[in-house]
Amino acid sequence: MSQTADPKAAREHARAQGGTRVEAMPILPPVADDLPAGVTPPDLVWEETISPGGYASRRLSRGTRLRLIDTSGDACASLNIFNAEMPPERLNVADTVKVQWNAYLGTGKLLLSDMGRVLMSIIADDAETHDTFCGTSNAATNAAKYGEGRNSGAYPNGRDRLILGAAKHGLTRRDVHPCVNLFKGTRIEADGTITPVVGPFAPGRSVILRAEMDVVVVIANCPHVRDPRPEWNSAPLRATTWRGPVTAEDDPVRNAAPEGLRAFLNVEDYYRR
């Protein structure tokens, strides 16, 4: 006799699964035993480990800190970021590198919108191998490299993961724009050649971003599109967020460069209501 032959038995079968713990899952309510000094458990907002090849999307309030940890050294966090209350405003990778006169992300760098505002800033980074150039994989690149790249297959691609994450906030294919990649990097040679710097790396590298506006962040965790390895390699990506203060006028990241300061002034102007 099957365990699921009638509704009551099926209900018991389903309910028996509750409480199962796996590595890649959200923890509700959030628990984290490795919060930075000064952050207390009641400040926790979100604790989730995103699976290899997985994705997540989440609305974050202004001031919230988002910590990403490449727990085993082979994750790649591809990010799209939207203004939560006006999603046509979103991460603009070209403006991000052009306005800051530099393409390499790291501590103190800003992620800028197409409206001259800073969506998120990088306030801590011990990885320093990131990428603003290559974007993420799509169905065609994964098909060419791994044989297939469907959401429903074994080797999902980054673009389709970003689309699903964005779609859960009402967005569509049109809204998935160029992204930045954290943990997997590139370096540019003098002749323009793109050299991937994709590890795998030491376990536990982390990046902390600060939401400078109310944002929706969409994260895909798929292999870097220029990963030279013939096998599809991905690893869990841990996301932890906690509440924090809105950036103060004397904040060193806010005041580090005149272009960035004007991006913060534009944010402060936007919220002057």
Added chain:
Amino acid sequence: MTDDPALSGLSGSIIHDVIVPARAPWLHHVAAGQTLRIVDVEGNQAVDFLIYAAADDAERYSAQDTVAVQGNLFLKTGTVLLSNEGRPMMTIAASAVEYHDTIGGACSCESNTLRYGHHTKAQHACVDNFLEANLTEGRGKRDIVSNINFFMNVPVEEDGTLGIVDGISAPGLTVDLRAEMDVIVVVSNCPQINNPCNAFNPTPVRMIVAA
């Protein structure tokens, strides 16, 4: 007309030939197999360039896919301009300029406030051209993605420093783009006057379509 050096080397008949005024937008449908030639009439005029698939304009040019697949930031003769779904949209069939940019994006009123100061907010900008042209076909702000800048020079240094620097084009130089699918081309003839992308002097460009 046959002596016009701007038509040199184009095969087939000329089905469209217009001057885009300085600072203006331009939108044109180019069918698969046709060639679009852009003429930098007076030299060092940045031509901000987007491509949409005519059959489904949610598929559009992707700077990141294009550079990732070719493994190089610079757009040159032979570069295949890929869509966000990895399909060839146009190919750079010929270029009289060594390379073109696709990482610098388009100027906007808003980014001008960051780069130069709030006194530049009222100046005309490429994003406004992209919006004006796209809105005529029902596309809007969310449809404006990272673009190509023909005739614009953005080197990247070893430490990641990059910037728009003096151009490497010259009067009369051209780039030829062969359409690999039916596409909608949207152009902003860049009005920027605060950096050297237009040699501080926006000028007309010429668009020629051969079929």
